[in-house]
Amino acid sequence: MRNKHGVGLAPAILLLTICLGCVSHQGKEKNMSNQTVRGEWPSPAYDRGRTSRTPAMGGISKPEIAWQLDLSARQYYAVVTPGREAEETCRLDPSLPLEPLDETALVQWGLKEPPVDVDGDGKPDPKSPQGRRTLWAKFLPDIKGVQRVDFGNPMRLYSFENGVDQPRLVWETPIPSWLDQKYIVPVAADCDGDGRKDICIARWNEVAVFDASNGQQKYRCVYRPGVRPYGFFACYNDPKRGPYLVAVGHRAGHAEALAVRNGELKLLWYHQFDPNDAVTLRRTCAEIPRGSIGDFDGDDRPEAMVNTFNVFKDGRWHLIGYDLETGKPNIDLPDVHLWGHADIDGDGREELLTQVCPRRPRGTCGELRIYKGDKVVWSHPYARWSLFSPPYPQFNPDEVSSEGGR
Ligand SMILES: [Ca+2]
Numbered sequence: 001m002r003n004k005h006g007v008g009l010a011p012a013i014l015l016l017t018i019c020l021g022c023v024s025h026q027g028k029e030k031n032m033s034n035q036t037v038r039g040e041w042p043s044p045a046y047d048r049g050r051t052s053r054t055p056a057m058g059g060i061s062k063p064e065i066a067w068q069l070d071l072s073a074r075q076y077y078a079v080v081t082p083g084r085e086a087e088e089t090c091r092l093d094p095s096l097p098l099e100p101l102d103e104t105a106l107v108q109w110g111l112k113e114p115p116v117d118v119d120g121d122g123k124p125d126p127k128s129p130q131g132r133r134t135l136w137a138k139f140l141p142d143i144k145g146v147q148r149v150d151f152g153n154p155m156r157l158y159s160f161e162n163g164v165d166q167p168r169l170v171w172e173t174p175i176p177s178w179l180d181q182k183y184i185v186p187v188a189a190d191c192d193g194d195g196r197k198d199i200c201i202a203r204w205n206e207v208a209v210f211d212a213s214n215g216q217q218k219y220r221c222v223y224r225p226g227v228r229p230y231g232f233f234a235c236y237n238d239p240k241r242g243p244y245l246v247a248v249g250h251r252a253g254h255a256e257a258l259a260v261r262n263g264e265l266k267l268l269w270y271h272q273f274d275p276n277d278a279v280t281l282r283r284t285c286a287e288i289p290r291g292s293i294g295d296f297d298g299d300d301r302p303e304a305m306v307n308t309f310n311v312f313k314d315g316r317w318h319l320i321g322y323d324l325e326t327g328k329p330n331i332d333l334p335d336v337h338l339w340g341h342a343d344i345d346g347d348g349r350e351e352l353l354t355q356v357c358p359r360r361p362r363g364t365c366g367e368l369r370i371y372k373g374d375k376v377v378w379s380h381p382y383a384r385w386s387l388f389s390p391p392y393p394q395f396n397p398d399e400v401s402s403e404g405g406r
Protein backbone atom coordinates (compact mmCIF):
# COMPACT_ATOMS: atom_id res chain seq x y z
CA MET A 1 0.00 0.00 0.00
CA ARG A 2 1.42 3.38 -0.89
CA ASN A 3 0.54 6.86 0.09
CA LYS A 4 0.59 9.88 -2.13
CA HIS A 5 4.31 10.39 -1.55
CA GLY A 6 5.07 6.97 -2.91
CA VAL A 7 6.18 5.69 0.41
CA GLY A 8 5.28 2.11 1.11
CA LEU A 9 3.47 1.62 4.35
CA ALA A 10 1.85 -1.36 5.86
CA PRO A 11 -1.33 -0.24 7.59
CA ALA A 12 -0.84 -3.03 9.97
CA ILE A 13 -0.07 -3.14 13.58
CA LEU A 14 2.14 -5.64 15.18
CA LEU A 15 2.54 -4.85 18.80
CA LEU A 16 5.05 -7.11 20.33
CA THR A 17 4.61 -7.24 24.00
CA ILE A 18 6.37 -9.60 26.23
CA CYS A 19 5.07 -9.71 29.69
CA LEU A 20 7.17 -11.29 32.31
CA GLY A 21 4.40 -13.34 33.63
CA CYS A 22 0.94 -12.16 32.78
CA VAL A 23 -0.08 -13.65 36.03
CA SER A 24 -2.51 -12.43 38.49
CA HIS A 25 -1.12 -13.85 41.64
CA GLN A 26 -3.40 -13.57 44.55
CA GLY A 27 -0.60 -13.54 47.08
CA LYS A 28 -1.61 -16.71 48.77
CA GLU A 29 -2.35 -20.17 47.76
CA LYS A 30 -5.90 -21.27 47.45
CA ASN A 31 -7.36 -24.56 46.61
CA MET A 32 -8.99 -25.49 43.31
CA SER A 33 -12.44 -25.18 44.75
CA ASN A 34 -11.88 -21.44 44.78
CA GLN A 35 -10.73 -21.57 41.16
CA THR A 36 -7.47 -19.87 42.03
CA VAL A 37 -4.12 -21.43 42.73
CA ARG A 38 -0.66 -20.06 43.16
CA GLY A 39 0.85 -18.82 39.94
CA GLU A 40 -2.08 -19.80 37.79
CA TRP A 41 -2.02 -18.58 34.22
CA PRO A 42 -5.36 -17.27 33.03
CA SER A 43 -5.91 -17.88 29.34
CA PRO A 44 -8.92 -16.71 27.34
CA ALA A 45 -11.35 -19.55 26.88
CA TYR A 46 -8.63 -22.09 27.39
CA ASP A 47 -10.58 -25.29 27.20
CA ARG A 48 -13.79 -26.63 25.74
CA GLY A 49 -15.64 -25.58 28.82
CA ARG A 50 -14.27 -22.07 28.33
CA THR A 51 -13.12 -21.96 31.88
CA SER A 52 -10.27 -19.65 30.86
CA ARG A 53 -8.02 -21.60 33.14
CA THR A 54 -5.02 -23.75 32.29
CA PRO A 55 -3.08 -26.20 34.40
CA ALA A 56 0.12 -24.27 33.70
CA MET A 57 1.82 -23.14 36.86
CA GLY A 58 4.21 -20.32 37.49
CA GLY A 59 5.66 -18.41 40.38
CA ILE A 60 5.79 -14.87 39.09
CA SER A 61 3.96 -12.54 41.38
CA LYS A 62 4.84 -9.14 39.92
CA PRO A 63 4.39 -9.11 36.15
CA GLU A 64 6.46 -6.55 34.32
CA ILE A 65 6.67 -5.53 30.70
CA ALA A 66 10.19 -6.39 29.65
CA TRP A 67 10.00 -4.48 26.40
CA GLN A 68 7.55 -3.51 23.74
CA LEU A 69 7.90 -2.17 20.27
CA ASP A 70 5.10 -0.72 18.22
CA LEU A 71 5.74 -1.70 14.63
CA SER A 72 2.66 0.03 13.28
CA ALA A 73 2.64 3.00 11.00
CA ARG A 74 6.27 2.98 10.06
CA GLN A 75 7.51 4.55 6.88
CA TYR A 76 9.94 2.60 4.80
CA TYR A 77 11.82 3.76 1.76
CA ALA A 78 11.97 1.11 -0.87
CA VAL A 79 14.84 1.08 -3.35
CA VAL A 80 13.66 -0.35 -6.64
CA THR A 81 16.17 -1.34 -9.30
CA PRO A 82 14.59 -2.02 -12.67
CA GLY A 83 15.63 -5.08 -14.58
CA ARG A 84 14.40 -8.02 -16.52
CA GLU A 85 12.51 -10.58 -14.54
CA ALA A 86 14.77 -11.84 -11.75
CA GLU A 87 17.20 -8.99 -12.27
CA GLU A 88 14.68 -6.56 -10.86
CA THR A 89 15.16 -5.93 -7.17
CA CYS A 90 13.31 -4.14 -4.46
CA ARG A 91 14.74 -3.69 -1.00
CA LEU A 92 14.22 -1.57 2.04
CA ASP A 93 16.97 0.95 2.66
CA PRO A 94 18.36 0.11 6.10
CA SER A 95 20.41 3.27 6.29
CA LEU A 96 17.36 5.45 6.76
CA PRO A 97 15.78 5.81 10.18
CA LEU A 98 12.40 4.20 10.53
CA GLU A 99 10.46 6.91 12.23
CA PRO A 100 6.87 6.48 13.31
CA LEU A 101 4.34 8.55 11.42
CA ASP A 102 3.56 11.93 12.88
CA GLU A 103 0.13 12.84 14.19
CA THR A 104 -1.03 14.31 10.90
CA ALA A 105 -0.07 11.24 8.94
CA LEU A 106 -1.67 8.94 11.50
CA VAL A 107 -4.95 10.78 11.05
CA GLN A 108 -4.61 10.78 7.27
CA TRP A 109 -4.14 7.03 7.27
CA GLY A 110 -7.10 6.51 9.53
CA LEU A 111 -4.92 5.10 12.26
CA LYS A 112 -5.91 7.75 14.72
CA GLU A 113 -9.13 9.58 15.30
CA PRO A 114 -8.89 13.22 14.21
CA PRO A 115 -9.13 15.81 16.98
CA VAL A 116 -12.63 17.13 17.48
CA ASP A 117 -13.80 20.68 17.96
CA VAL A 118 -15.68 20.06 21.20
CA ASP A 119 -16.75 23.65 21.88
CA GLY A 120 -17.34 24.65 18.29
CA ASP A 121 -14.85 27.55 18.19
CA GLY A 122 -13.36 26.30 14.95
CA LYS A 123 -10.24 24.86 16.54
CA PRO A 124 -9.76 21.21 17.43
CA ASP A 125 -9.54 20.46 21.10
CA PRO A 126 -6.80 18.17 22.32
CA LYS A 127 -8.80 16.65 25.13
CA SER A 128 -10.17 13.23 24.61
CA PRO A 129 -13.42 12.26 26.23
CA GLN A 130 -13.25 9.95 29.15
CA GLY A 131 -15.71 7.70 30.83
CA ARG A 132 -17.36 4.46 29.87
CA ARG A 133 -20.89 5.55 30.62
CA THR A 134 -20.87 8.54 28.36
CA LEU A 135 -21.73 9.06 24.73
CA TRP A 136 -20.30 11.94 22.71
CA ALA A 137 -21.90 13.08 19.49
CA LYS A 138 -23.24 16.00 17.52
CA PHE A 139 -26.72 15.50 18.89
CA LEU A 140 -27.97 19.09 18.74
CA PRO A 141 -27.45 20.64 15.31
CA ASP A 142 -28.33 24.15 16.51
CA ILE A 143 -25.74 24.28 19.28
CA LYS A 144 -22.05 24.76 18.65
CA GLY A 145 -19.71 21.87 19.21
CA VAL A 146 -20.56 18.39 20.33
CA GLN A 147 -22.58 17.14 23.27
CA ARG A 148 -22.18 14.47 25.89
CA VAL A 149 -24.77 12.13 27.38
CA ASP A 150 -24.03 10.85 30.87
CA PHE A 151 -25.77 7.59 31.64
CA GLY A 152 -26.52 8.06 35.29
CA ASN A 153 -29.77 8.55 37.05
CA PRO A 154 -30.90 11.05 36.05
CA MET A 155 -29.58 10.82 32.53
CA ARG A 156 -28.05 14.13 31.49
CA LEU A 157 -26.95 15.83 28.31
CA TYR A 158 -24.29 18.54 28.35
CA SER A 159 -23.22 20.96 25.66
CA PHE A 160 -19.90 22.80 25.43
CA GLU A 161 -20.55 25.97 23.46
CA ASN A 162 -19.15 28.00 26.38
CA GLY A 163 -15.88 26.10 26.41
CA VAL A 164 -14.53 22.62 26.88
CA ASP A 165 -14.24 23.19 30.61
CA GLN A 166 -17.66 24.78 30.96
CA PRO A 167 -20.28 22.14 30.26
CA ARG A 168 -23.86 23.37 30.20
CA LEU A 169 -26.64 21.09 31.34
CA VAL A 170 -29.15 20.97 28.50
CA TRP A 171 -31.54 18.47 30.03
CA GLU A 172 -31.76 15.83 32.65
CA THR A 173 -34.39 13.21 33.06
CA PRO A 174 -34.92 10.31 35.42
CA ILE A 175 -34.21 7.06 33.71
CA PRO A 176 -37.07 4.60 33.42
CA SER A 177 -37.17 1.93 36.09
CA TRP A 178 -36.38 -0.76 33.53
CA LEU A 179 -33.25 0.97 32.29
CA ASP A 180 -30.26 -0.44 34.06
CA GLN A 181 -27.65 2.09 33.03
CA LYS A 182 -24.80 -0.20 33.94
CA TYR A 183 -25.20 -2.92 31.36
CA ILE A 184 -25.87 -1.00 28.22
CA VAL A 185 -24.24 -0.75 24.82
CA PRO A 186 -25.00 2.71 23.41
CA VAL A 187 -24.44 4.25 19.99
CA ALA A 188 -25.27 7.67 18.60
CA ALA A 189 -27.03 7.35 15.29
CA ASP A 190 -30.01 8.59 13.36
CA CYS A 191 -31.95 5.35 13.56
CA ASP A 192 -35.22 6.76 12.19
CA GLY A 193 -33.92 8.88 9.36
CA ASP A 194 -35.22 12.23 10.65
CA GLY A 195 -31.79 13.81 10.33
CA ARG A 196 -31.05 13.95 14.05
CA LYS A 197 -28.86 11.57 15.97
CA ASP A 198 -30.63 9.46 18.55
CA ILE A 199 -29.38 7.76 21.69
CA CYS A 200 -29.67 4.08 20.79
CA ILE A 201 -29.12 1.52 23.52
CA ALA A 202 -28.86 -2.26 23.38
CA ARG A 203 -29.76 -3.94 26.64
CA TRP A 204 -30.32 -7.39 28.03
CA ASN A 205 -33.58 -8.04 26.31
CA GLU A 206 -34.27 -5.08 24.11
CA VAL A 207 -33.21 -2.04 22.16
CA ALA A 208 -34.34 1.36 23.39
CA VAL A 209 -33.97 4.74 21.71
CA PHE A 210 -34.08 8.12 23.41
CA ASP A 211 -34.63 11.54 21.89
CA ALA A 212 -31.35 13.44 22.24
CA SER A 213 -33.15 16.79 22.31
CA ASN A 214 -34.96 16.10 25.59
CA GLY A 215 -33.99 12.66 26.86
CA GLN A 216 -37.44 11.20 26.45
CA GLN A 217 -37.98 7.67 25.30
CA LYS A 218 -38.60 7.54 21.58
CA TYR A 219 -38.77 3.85 20.77
CA ARG A 220 -38.49 0.62 22.64
CA CYS A 221 -38.57 -2.93 21.37
CA VAL A 222 -38.41 -5.82 23.83
CA TYR A 223 -37.84 -8.94 21.83
CA ARG A 224 -35.55 -11.45 23.44
CA PRO A 225 -34.96 -13.23 26.71
CA GLY A 226 -32.52 -11.50 28.99
CA VAL A 227 -29.27 -12.44 27.33
CA ARG A 228 -26.00 -10.71 27.80
CA PRO A 229 -25.76 -7.53 25.78
CA TYR A 230 -22.01 -7.77 25.36
CA GLY A 231 -20.98 -7.60 21.78
CA PHE A 232 -21.58 -5.65 18.65
CA PHE A 233 -24.19 -2.98 18.19
CA ALA A 234 -24.38 -0.68 15.19
CA CYS A 235 -26.61 1.47 13.09
CA TYR A 236 -26.17 0.88 9.39
CA ASN A 237 -27.80 3.30 7.00
CA ASP A 238 -28.63 1.65 3.71
CA PRO A 239 -28.99 4.25 0.96
CA LYS A 240 -32.22 2.69 -0.31
CA ARG A 241 -33.83 1.05 2.70
CA GLY A 242 -32.81 3.41 5.45
CA PRO A 243 -31.28 2.74 8.85
CA TYR A 244 -30.97 -0.66 10.50
CA LEU A 245 -29.93 -1.37 14.06
CA VAL A 246 -27.86 -4.55 14.18
CA ALA A 247 -26.78 -6.47 17.26
CA VAL A 248 -24.53 -9.51 17.44
CA GLY A 249 -23.88 -10.99 20.86
CA HIS A 250 -20.31 -12.17 20.83
CA ARG A 251 -20.74 -14.03 24.08
CA ALA A 252 -24.44 -14.70 24.17
CA GLY A 253 -24.78 -16.10 20.68
CA HIS A 254 -27.42 -14.05 18.97
CA ALA A 255 -27.76 -11.86 15.89
CA GLU A 256 -30.62 -9.61 14.91
CA ALA A 257 -31.68 -6.50 13.06
CA LEU A 258 -34.28 -3.89 13.91
CA ALA A 259 -35.62 -0.90 12.06
CA VAL A 260 -38.08 1.93 12.60
CA ARG A 261 -41.09 1.24 10.45
CA ASN A 262 -44.36 3.18 10.58
CA GLY A 263 -43.22 5.06 13.66
CA GLU A 264 -42.28 1.99 15.67
CA LEU A 265 -39.03 0.21 16.33
CA LYS A 266 -39.60 -3.31 15.07
CA LEU A 267 -37.61 -6.50 15.22
CA LEU A 268 -36.98 -7.64 11.66
CA TRP A 269 -35.36 -10.97 12.56
CA TYR A 270 -33.58 -12.67 15.39
CA HIS A 271 -31.30 -15.69 15.56
CA GLN A 272 -30.50 -17.25 18.92
CA PHE A 273 -27.66 -19.69 18.47
CA ASP A 274 -27.87 -21.17 21.92
CA PRO A 275 -31.08 -21.76 23.75
CA ASN A 276 -29.81 -20.31 26.97
CA ASP A 277 -27.19 -17.97 28.29
CA ALA A 278 -24.94 -20.59 29.81
CA VAL A 279 -21.72 -19.15 28.48
CA THR A 280 -19.50 -21.92 29.72
CA LEU A 281 -21.63 -24.58 28.09
CA ARG A 282 -22.00 -22.99 24.71
CA ARG A 283 -20.71 -24.76 21.66
CA THR A 284 -21.26 -22.04 19.13
CA CYS A 285 -19.58 -18.79 18.30
CA ALA A 286 -20.89 -15.76 16.49
CA GLU A 287 -18.79 -12.69 16.01
CA ILE A 288 -18.75 -9.91 13.52
CA PRO A 289 -15.56 -8.14 12.49
CA ARG A 290 -15.66 -4.40 12.63
CA GLY A 291 -17.66 -2.66 9.94
CA SER A 292 -18.77 -5.89 8.32
CA ILE A 293 -22.15 -4.63 7.21
CA GLY A 294 -22.74 -3.70 3.62
CA ASP A 295 -23.56 -5.11 0.23
CA PHE A 296 -20.70 -7.54 -0.23
CA ASP A 297 -22.26 -9.73 -2.93
CA GLY A 298 -23.56 -6.96 -5.16
CA ASP A 299 -27.25 -7.86 -5.04
CA ASP A 300 -28.10 -4.35 -3.89
CA ARG A 301 -29.11 -5.59 -0.46
CA PRO A 302 -27.01 -5.12 2.68
CA GLU A 303 -25.89 -8.06 4.77
CA ALA A 304 -24.08 -8.50 8.06
CA MET A 305 -21.07 -10.79 7.70
CA VAL A 306 -20.85 -12.92 10.82
CA ASN A 307 -18.20 -15.50 11.67
CA THR A 308 -20.10 -18.42 13.13
CA PHE A 309 -18.94 -21.74 14.48
CA ASN A 310 -21.17 -24.77 14.89
CA VAL A 311 -24.43 -22.95 14.25
CA PHE A 312 -25.40 -25.88 12.04
CA LYS A 313 -24.18 -28.40 14.65
CA ASP A 314 -21.46 -29.47 12.25
CA GLY A 315 -18.40 -28.33 14.18
CA ARG A 316 -17.36 -26.02 11.38
CA TRP A 317 -16.87 -22.36 10.81
CA HIS A 318 -19.31 -20.71 8.47
CA LEU A 319 -18.92 -17.15 7.34
CA ILE A 320 -22.54 -16.14 6.96
CA GLY A 321 -23.95 -13.04 5.35
CA TYR A 322 -27.32 -12.37 6.96
CA ASP A 323 -29.60 -10.28 4.80
CA LEU A 324 -30.42 -7.29 6.98
CA GLU A 325 -34.05 -7.16 5.93
CA THR A 326 -34.91 -10.85 6.23
CA GLY A 327 -32.13 -12.44 8.31
CA LYS A 328 -31.75 -15.16 5.71
CA PRO A 329 -28.19 -16.26 5.03
CA ASN A 330 -27.55 -15.15 1.47
CA ILE A 331 -23.83 -15.92 1.77
CA ASP A 332 -22.57 -19.10 3.43
CA LEU A 333 -18.88 -19.92 3.18
CA PRO A 334 -18.02 -23.11 5.11
CA ASP A 335 -14.61 -23.37 6.82
CA VAL A 336 -13.98 -19.69 6.20
CA HIS A 337 -13.23 -17.02 8.76
CA LEU A 338 -13.42 -13.33 7.99
CA TRP A 339 -10.63 -11.09 9.24
CA GLY A 340 -11.48 -7.88 7.44
CA HIS A 341 -12.63 -6.32 4.21
CA ALA A 342 -11.39 -3.76 1.73
CA ASP A 343 -12.09 -2.64 -1.79
CA ILE A 344 -9.10 -4.39 -3.30
CA ASP A 345 -9.90 -3.80 -6.96
CA GLY A 346 -11.39 -0.34 -6.61
CA ASP A 347 -14.80 -1.21 -8.01
CA GLY A 348 -16.62 0.35 -5.10
CA ARG A 349 -17.57 -2.98 -3.51
CA GLU A 350 -15.54 -4.37 -0.67
CA GLU A 351 -13.92 -7.77 -0.93
CA LEU A 352 -13.75 -10.20 1.98
CA LEU A 353 -10.32 -10.96 3.44
CA THR A 354 -10.61 -14.46 4.82
CA GLN A 355 -8.69 -17.40 6.12
CA VAL A 356 -9.61 -21.03 5.68
CA CYS A 357 -10.21 -22.59 9.09
CA PRO A 358 -11.08 -26.27 8.74
CA ARG A 359 -11.11 -26.74 12.51
CA ARG A 360 -12.13 -24.78 15.54
CA PRO A 361 -8.75 -23.12 16.24
CA ARG A 362 -8.05 -20.14 14.08
CA GLY A 363 -4.42 -20.63 13.28
CA THR A 364 -2.07 -17.71 12.96
CA CYS A 365 -1.33 -18.74 9.39
CA GLY A 366 -3.32 -20.67 6.86
CA GLU A 367 -4.79 -20.55 3.40
CA LEU A 368 -5.91 -17.03 2.65
CA ARG A 369 -8.71 -16.21 0.27
CA ILE A 370 -10.19 -13.01 -1.00
CA TYR A 371 -13.85 -13.32 -1.85
CA LYS A 372 -15.98 -11.07 -3.96
CA GLY A 373 -19.31 -12.05 -2.48
CA ASP A 374 -19.12 -15.85 -2.50
CA LYS A 375 -16.60 -16.06 -5.36
CA VAL A 376 -12.91 -16.60 -4.67
CA VAL A 377 -10.88 -14.01 -6.59
CA TRP A 378 -7.47 -14.64 -4.98
CA SER A 379 -5.87 -17.14 -2.68
CA HIS A 380 -2.55 -17.95 -1.09
CA PRO A 381 -1.71 -21.38 0.32
CA TYR A 382 -0.11 -20.28 3.56
CA ALA A 383 0.14 -16.81 5.00
CA ARG A 384 -1.59 -14.53 7.46
CA TRP A 385 -3.41 -11.25 7.36
CA SER A 386 -1.84 -8.34 9.15
CA LEU A 387 -4.71 -5.94 9.54
CA PHE A 388 -5.05 -2.97 11.76
CA SER A 389 -8.38 -2.02 13.18
CA PRO A 390 -8.28 1.46 14.65
CA PRO A 391 -10.13 2.12 17.87
CA TYR A 392 -13.81 2.80 17.71
CA PRO A 393 -14.43 6.54 17.42
CA GLN A 394 -15.10 8.37 20.63
CA PHE A 395 -17.23 10.96 18.88
CA ASN A 396 -20.35 10.12 16.92
CA PRO A 397 -19.94 6.37 17.32
CA ASP A 398 -22.54 4.57 15.25
CA GLU A 399 -20.90 1.23 15.80
CA VAL A 400 -19.39 -0.30 18.87
CA SER A 401 -18.16 -3.63 20.07
CA SER A 402 -18.43 -3.88 23.77
CA GLU A 403 -18.07 -6.42 26.47
CA GLY A 404 -20.79 -4.62 28.33
CA GLY A 405 -20.54 -2.70 31.54
CA ARG A 406 -17.98 -4.93 33.12
CA1 LIG B 1 -33.22 10.49 14.42
Ligand SMILES: [Ca+2]
Residues within 6 Å of the ligand: 294, 295, 296, 297, 298, 299, 300, 301, 302, 303
Ligand atom coordinates in the same frame (compact mmCIF):
# COMPACT_ATOMS: atom_id res chain seq x y z
CA1 LIG C 1 -25.96 -8.03 -0.60
Ligand SMILES: [Ca+2]
Residues within 6 Å of the ligand: 342, 343, 344, 345, 346, 347, 348, 349, 350, 351
Ligand atom coordinates in the same frame (compact mmCIF):
# COMPACT_ATOMS: atom_id res chain seq x y z
CA1 LIG D 1 -13.97 -4.25 -4.88
